[in-house]
Amino acid sequence: MGSVVISLDAELGWGFHDLVTPPAERVEAGRRGWSVMLELLEEFEVPATWAVVGHLMLDNCDGVHDDHPAPEGWFARERDEWADREDLRYGPDLVADVLAADADHEFASHTFSHVLFGRPETDRELAVAELERSREIAAEWNRSIDTLVYPRNDVGHRDVLAEQGITAYRGRSPTRDGVRGLFDSTVRDRSMLVEPVVDEYGLVNVPASLFLFGFEGAARTVAESIWADPMVELARRGIDEAARTDGLFHMWLHPNNLTDERDDRRMRAILSYLDRQRAATDLRVETIADVAGRVAPESGFSERATASWQ
Template structure:
């Protein structure tokens, strides 16, 4: 009996605050995309792991974060260009909506301010501050974290996750060899349903459960997507359905992930609704489970 897991990198502006030229279209789509995605999950009563940047749980701050040992300039955009963009910096209302939803979502951690854990500048002190500050803020919402999603899937300092009480994390998104494929090979891998793998959670040397991803739901965009969609079903939907079918017949895990800011147009919402609705249908007609990352970790330990 297999399972399906959805994990969501919930960031608002924090996913791009360190960019010299942040992508405006995705940033402005983050809040409405969050609400749309939550509504879709609720419609089909499907739970997900929402990995939330800890700063979003704050009601307010001065942007200085004097107790945080961040590298120089890390919070500069919050204090400068986005000083008056509270909608990008704070989101307690959105987190409360997740907590109050009927589907039984898990609220996981996506660090406090989207620090990259594999960056050489990210010292143990910085990584620890990211974890401990996020945990402290979450407790004001009565949230106790179990799952962690590394910002930009940059895995590092896993020992600190274990020391601060996490039980699992989403592992690296792409194997190293995937970056060596030629363009045609990458295109074939993207549109071939057989290329999406079911994954097996494993316990690492720190006692943490690695719940690796199977599919990024928005890896096939732009002109290639537009061309293929005129000829056939959305290739990502086709891949997801194929993987869900396999999970319903085997013991594997299909782990799909995305950001709310990926929902920039109606067709993006349709993609996610098609996938989520199909998972719900298979759960109702087979032994398939739909789980959170924490659920998977509990079974794997």
């Protein structure tokens, strides 16, 4: 029995605050895309793993974070350029919408402030602080954190994850994005299925298969004018392959990738196709927690993930 996982990096402005020139269109699309994705997932009754930046769950802060061992200037944009942009810094209303949804979504962590764990400058102290703060905030919401999605898929400090009680993470994709990924799948007929594994720290690594917005710009426009949306075609191929096998197909995106109605149509087409295949076959739609519970049932992951929603 094959399965499909969808995970979302829910971050609003925190996904870009460290960039010299953040992409304005995507920065401004965060709230819109979040709401559209939540509505689409509800319409098609598709559960997903929502990896939330912990800071979004706050109502306010001083923008200084003196007790956080972040490098100098890490919170500068929050204090300065975005000081009056609470819509980019906070999102408790959006998080509450996810938790109240009828679909059985998984609440996961995307760290506290979108620190890149694989960078040399991210030391152990910072990794611990990011996870501890995220867990503290989650506890205030009566939630637990069992899954981590690394910001920008920059895997690191897995020993810290294990010590902090995290059980699973989204691993790097073995497949390529964009034009190269399209070539690999359609011309080379390379599989996009992935194999979840238990790593040396006892964590369940659930790798990504396909970034759903890896083929954009002029190339996307040309492809759509003469053929079809290439990402929809890739998603359908992955879904079909999972339905034929016992394999796992793991799609991911950011809500801020949905910048206009064309992006909405992409996601509607993918979710609609997934819904039809699920009805016609024994294909399952799972969260990362579900997969981890199958791969390492002795961890008790499934029980904790279910209990956190009750």
